[in-house]
Amino acid sequence: MKACIxxxxxxxxxxxxxxxxxxxxxxxxxxxxxLRALQADGLRMRRADGTLVQVxxxxxxxxxxxxxxxLVVVAVKAPGLPDVARAMAPLIGPDTIVLTAMNGVPWWFxxxxxxxxxxxxLASVDAGGVIAKAIPSRNVVGSVVHTSCSxxxxxxxxxxxxxxxxxxxxxxxxxxxxxALADMLQRGxxxxxxxxxxxxxxxxxxxxxxxxxxxxxxxxATTDRILDDDLVRGFVSAVMLEAKAIGAKLGLPIDxxxxxxxxxxxxxxxxxxxxLQDVEAGKPLEIDALVGAVHELGQITHTPTPxxxxxxxxxxxxxxxxxxx
Numbered sequence: 001m002k003a004c005i006x007x008x009x010x011x012x013x014x015x016x017x018x019x020x021x022x023x024x025x026x027x028x029x030x031x032x033x034x035l036r037a038l039q040a041d042g043l044r045m046r047r048a049d050g051t052l053v054q055v056x057x058x059x060x061x062x063x064x065x066x067x068x069x070x071l072v073v074v075a076v077k078a079p080g081l082p083d084v085a086r087a088m089a090p091l092i093g094p095d096t097i098v099l100t101a102m103n104g105v106p107w108w109f110x111x112x113x114x115x116x117x118x119x120x121x122l123a124s125v126d127a128g129g130v131i132a133k134a135i136p137s138r139n140v141v142g143s144v145v146h147t148s149c150s151x152x153x154x155x156x157x158x159x160x161x162x163x164x165x166x167x168x169x170x171x172x173x174x175x176x177x178x179x180a181l182a183d184m185l186q187r188g189x190x191x192x193x194x195x196x197x198x199x200x201x202x203x204x205x206x207x208x209x210x211x212x213x214x215x216x217x218x219x220x221a222t223t224d225r226i227l228d229d230d231l232v233r234g235f236v237s238a239v240m241l242e243a244k245a246i247g248a249k250l251g252l253p254i255d256x257x258x259x260x261x262x263x264x265x266x267x268x269x270x271x272x273x274x275x276l277q278d279v280e281a282g283k284p285l286e287i288d289a290l291v292g293a294v295h296e297l298g299q300i301t302h303t304p305t306p307x308x309x310x311x312x313x314x315x316x317x318x319x320x321x322x323x324x325x
Contacts (some may be wrong), residue, residue: 001070001184004091006063008034010149011101012075013157015165016262017045018188019071027058027066029087035059037155045157045191070091071181075101075136077278078125078289079325085134097177098139099167103274104206104289105297107131108140112171114201114250117300122182124292141178142198143228144169144205164191168198179212203243203252206290208261210243210308211236213275213290214315218281222270228264237261243294249301278324283320287312 001024005012008030018028020043029040045053060066069091076084081102088321090096100106107126109116126132146164149157165185169178175198182192195201205287212223219225227233237258244254265271278285291312298305319325 002067003027003071003073004029004063004066004069005057005075005089005151006091007073007075007077007101008038008059008155009029009149010151010157011041011145012073013045013155014147014159014206015073015075015099015101015185015190016057016061017055018055018185018190019054019073019159019268020188021053022188023183024071024114024184025058026055027069028060028203029061029063029066031061031132032154034154037063037153041155041156045159048159055246063087064090066091071099073096073099074100077284078102078104078156078286081107082126082130085131089134092139096139097181098135098183099141099143101143101145102161102289103209104190105202106142107291108170108197109202109293111137112138113197117250117297117298120300122293122296124288124296132309139171140170140183141167142202144195144198144201145207152210154217162191165187166195166198166201167264168192168195168201170177170198172196172198184189186266193211197252199250200252203247203250204254206294207243207247207254207297208265209273209290210294211239211311212265212289213273214287214311215274216273217279218315218318220276222272222276223258223265223268226264230258233262233272235307236313241303242298242308246294246297246303246305248299249303279322280321282324285315285324287316287319287325291315 003019003024005028006029115175144166147162153157179320186192240258
């Protein structure tokens with residue numbers, strides 16, 4: 001297969017290495033230092049066990065130079081996706097798979113799913129339908145990433161822990177292309193799980209990120225310190241219960257209580273969330289995909305979300321004052 005990674009960061013690099021090791025011809029859209037590093041040294045990754053992997057890729061700043069692909073992996077932060085979606089057009093043909101590997105609620109979340117909410121366009125993550133127009137829903141396959149990776153240097157990924165990827169069709173079907181994609185990524189060394197309801201997997205991961213990311217961005221605290229504060233932990237639990245109620249109405253039940261998830265988060269120790277890292281680096285924050293979409297889904301399902309609304313307002317205001325939103 002011809003596979004292109006759009007978003008040559010840590011997760012894009014992790015997936016690019018797997019695709020190359022599965023035998024695919026891999027290209028990456030990049031610019032600046034990342035482009036130069038990929039052209040000079042290929043894509044490099046140090047695995048969690050210390051093993052160094054280096055694979056050959058074609059890197060270009062212009063998607064049009066790469067042509068139509070069999071697979072395009074979208075691994076960019078949500079704030080940049082509208083511009084990326086428009087730029088991706090030369091890569092997408094009628095049969096191209098577009099695998100989304102992103103945090104939060106994606107624009108296609110209610111396509112063919114959601115009961116009474118089915119078909120609603122989520123303005124919080126795709127204002128004006130820009131992304132939906134650029135990336136046909138029939139091309140999309142969703143995913144949930146369960147790995148921790150960072151960049152040691154441009155084009156050089158460091159894998160810390162976790163090696164799991166959940167993939168699924170938005171309509172829940174067990175298609176031939178989905179199984180072929182899962183098999184290919186498995187050959188490349190990733191632990192792949194095929195989901196019959198990828199929205200459920202997305203919602204369950206979001207159930208933790210919804211609170212820890214924005215609260216850490218507001219306070220500068222690692223997740224252990226957030227949970228150590230009784231008042232803050234109570235607020236976290238209240239937000240999670242609102243999201244749990246929304247999920248139940250959408251057909252995405254969560255059979256755990258917030259305290260169960262807190263116990264899992266505590267095992268990460270003094271963990272610094274991706275949103276806190278973005279604040280420290282002065283990068284745009286993924287507020288809408290993580291919190292704004294939950295607020296909007298609360299409105300769609302007529303679910304009160306006073307705690308989620310407060311969190312959204314506070315983190316949005318902080319980001320605006322720092323020109324990060």
